[in-house]
Amino acid sequence: MSLVVYLAAFVFGMTSVLLFRRPRRAVRNPLTVSTCVAIVLGALVFVCAAPATLSTVNELTGTPNFGAPLTYGMLSAYSCSVLVLLINWRGGSRERVRRRVRCVVAAYALLITAIVVLFLLADADTERLTDLDTYYAGTPFMREMILLYLLGHSVAMLVMCAVCVRWAREVDGPLRTGLRLILVGALLDLVGFQVTKYTAIVARWTGHDLDFLSTTLAPPMAALAALLCSAGYLLPSAVAQWLALGDHRRLAPLWCLVKSVSTAPKPPAGWWRLPRARLQWREVSIHDALLALAPYFDHRVRERVRDHALRAGRSPHEARLAAEAALLADAARRAAAREEPPRTAGTYRLHATEVSGTGGLVELAQALHRPAAGGSAPDGAAASSLPGSMTEPEEPHVA
Incomplete structure (x- = not known):
């Protein structure tokens, strides 16, 4: 499982490198910065979620399951960056964009703080590397922590789906295709990762065992969703580079x-x-x-x-x-x-x-x-x- 997760992190990371190849010029563009931040945070989520990373973090800190709030906090930061990306993508007056960004960052900062506090209050002494969500689904404070990170991520993905559907009707060409790829990736994240997590947790609450949905099905679905989203981020830029290459060659006689x-x-x-x-x-x-x-x-x-x-x-x-x-x-x-x-x-x-x-x-x-x-x-x-x-x-x- 760690190999699959690390591969997804590598794909996400390479996408940010391709988009952010000229740092001096890129930092002047809020859209480029927010896109790269979202991709980097997405890659870090996969790195942190890998069982090998969780085991190492827990061992280094001496705290069982310390990797859980770290991963969930990173996932919440990624969800926040997705919303910031959408705000910058939509545009508007500078003051309006900044106000919306500050509101989103403040909301997810409170969410991350709540995740950390709930973990500190919970009794989670048994280390779980792959099935923590279901193992602690009924544990006080851990239960709330798990639900909070899932809800925060669900909000971001639902907003992304709504925005992609609306914008895909207004644009055409590679941008529309890219939006559709991002939409498919977000839907796959919602259905393949989050719905399976919710189902496995609810099954635990009702005395049933559907842990395989959370431990076996959800991770590869999240990795595939990340691959589709990164492809959607890159496609418009890749097509623009290809068209530019053709024009560059056609200008050679002149x-x-x-x-x-x-x-x-x-x-x-x-x-x-x-x-x-x-x-x-x-x-x-x-x-x-x-x-x-x-x-x-x-x-x-x-x-x-x-x-x-x-x-x-x-x-x-x-x-x-x-x-x-x-x-x-x-x-x-x-x-x-x-x-x-x-x-x-x-x-x-x-x-x-x-x-x-x-x-x-x-x-x-x-x-x-x-x-x-x-x-x-x-x-x-x-x-x-x-x-x-x-x-x-x-x-x-x-x-």
Whole structure:
């Protein structure tokens, strides 16, 4: 049983490491902090609940069952952190969020204090490592302590289920899938862990023996619930990193074209930098390069390619992208050759600079390798600048 519990703790802990990889930036985000605190406390609950840990704690303290209030207090702290996470996730005014967080922390601080006091008042001299909840189900003060920790955890899981159901209707994509995974994990915790605990305890009160529900069924159900919840926490971030990796690769042609004129500071070296960080730096650097190339924009090139694309049957948006790709390629050539800016240069905003996110830059990057229109290029000086034309230089090496 200890192996299963330790494995669940390891999964929970690794989730927090992945979410909290950049401490200086993460501590500024209450949502990230509360998420990582909840995950770390969840991992500590599993560590404390392992029979091997309980035996060691009891031996070191010299107090039979000292690991019980330690585990139950840690579980209550985890329940509190879950509610704090939900408060930060929902958002609102800073003062309102802080007030709610303080109320929740105060309530669970009283709960943890009550657990410790009840344990001190109880007569629990017989060490129980796996069946303490049922063995002491009828013992004064121990009975109340057990019910208190279960009720505190049940409240947190019920609130989490309600919030996940409501938010899953308002969002879509990976976030909705993540919420559904968290919901399944919370329901499994409620049914597979808490309901089995309640049932085994009530059975003891009525003179029946259903201890196997608490000792055999509940621990693996709690571990599986933790696995699903951690997957739900990670999924939106993992999908975002995957999408960022794709955009980073699709921006490579554009970056290879303009990187020689970019003056943006280079990022710190390191293979460990996640795709979103790499994409953010590449996006900033490309925008910086576009500003540097703006004086070299020859609008005769743009107008010629745009008109040619429209005559070839392309949509206005596709014609604009083809024209801007040719305009940018011509500007990069002029800048590399240290030519004087053309007399037709003027103020013009590329489509990629008018839209938020990386979508505009990705479209521009893809247009660089797309034929201007119908496989033929217009005559004139612009021909050598057209993406996909016969005179296009070798494809740049992707960094």
